[in-house]
Amino acid sequence: MKTKLKKSYRFALRSSGMVTLCATIALCVFFYFELNSPLYIFIFIGAIFAFSFFIIQYRVENFIYKRVKKIYDDVSLLESTSFQDQPVTTDMRTLTEEIEKFANNKKLEIETLKVREVYRKEFLGNVSHELKTPLFTVQGYILTLLDGAMNDKTIRKKYLSRASKGVERLIYIVRDLDMITKLETGDLHLDYEDFDIIELVQGVFDLMEMKANKKKITLTFDQDYKEPTLVHADRERIQQVLTNLIVNSIKYGKEGGTTEISIENLIKNKVIVRVTDNGEGIEKQNIPRLFERFYRVDKSGSRKEGGSGLGLSIVKHIIEAHKEKIYVESVFGVGSEFSFTLEKTQKAANVEI
Structure with a gap:
């Protein structure tokens, strides 16, 4: 299968051809009549074409490289090290594919972050609810006892028992959260x-x-x-x-x-x-x-x-x-x-x- 020339090469070839054509038309008469030899015309055409090709290709690569690198840097698509020890991509189709891939990945990342944000808000709300319910219960019973209810032996025992249950629930939540954290980080050893x-x-x-x-x-x-x-x-x-x-x-x-x-x-x-x-x-x-x-x-x-x-x-x-x-x-x-x-x-x- 034939390998297609990169678009930048085709651009440089066509541009070189046009420069060569214009220069040849302008000077062919001079070379023909002064030297009276078609060989010099072909040598001149080849020299102009090769010179034009390398100049244009060099300029195009530098032009695209600088702007593409700025785009990459701006969107953090590639790190600067990605440009070292490898040729610069001047094929616009390849560049377009990379940009589209980047855009799709960013879109997916944003959607994932939005979903995670919703889960985070729900999680924080649930944690808050789970913790504040027993905390307020314990606080309520303790404050009631401090306000004088502790002098009644029956009420004191009942309220302390209920406060103890609230503390137990807090312990369950903290213990279970600690276990999940250990399981997720691999710190919990399985026997x-x-x-x-x-x-x-x-x-x-x-x-x-x-x-x-x-x-x-x-x-x-x-x-x-x-x-x-x-x-x-x-x-x-x-x-x-x-x-x-x-x-x-x-x-x-x-x-x-x-x-x-x-x-x-x-x-x-x-x-x-x-x-x-x-x-x-x-x-x-x-x-x-x-x-x-x-x-x-x-x-x-x-x-x-x-x-x-x-x-x-x-x-x-x-x-x-x-x-x-x-x-x-x-x-x-x-x-x-x-x-x-x-x-x-x-x-x-x-x-x-």
Whole structure:
């Protein structure tokens, strides 16, 4: 395939040709009649053409280079080091493509920043709301006690108990934020071990039994697992994942409903754990943002159920720290299913599925 001349070369060639033509017409008569030899005319034509070409090409490259470099510097498209040890691009098509690419990248960057700005404002608003509610509660009870209520033993005990709950909620929020930060920066160490995921789920069921009974929600497996399912992960963190998911299913579940856990073989070395409920479900537009910090599906701002508002965000970060995947499916008014993958132990993975 033939390589096309750069446009600047074509420009220089045409310009040189015109300069040569004009100079030749003006002087050919002189050379012809004085020297009476066509050879000198052709030598003169070649010399004028070559001289004109190199002068014009040099001028064009310098002209374009200076202006293009100024454009690059102004928009920070390329660093100045990009011009060292390589030829200057004087092809306007290449320049146009680079400018268009730059413009598209900047447009995408601006759109991303706008989205992030919206998320930032929502995040700050949510953090403010989560913190000020328990802070004002604690402050209110303490001020009431200082105003004289502390002399009444019954009121003093009740208000101190309520203030203590407000402080506990603040501790939950700060602790969970600290954990997320460590997970994001990779500072939280995972202690991998082999354990039975079915036994761990049953342990979480036992811990959550009283909470589930208050709403008459049944915690159950999808079947009777007679054999253990061994996985390789951080037992404590996976317990936290299961706890957060089950707490959520109870919190948003229907009274008299069910929270069901199933463990299935996904591929030879993976299992998938599913947490399914028949609660209120999640509207489709809210699903992509479920794992954001403090994101609330309930826009009323109700905090009746308590919690730090960081449970699902922690779940996502713990699973991703294990280099595994988490999924969510939900139908509004029908229920939700959260599922995540775990690696089997090497011994279990070698067993024929």
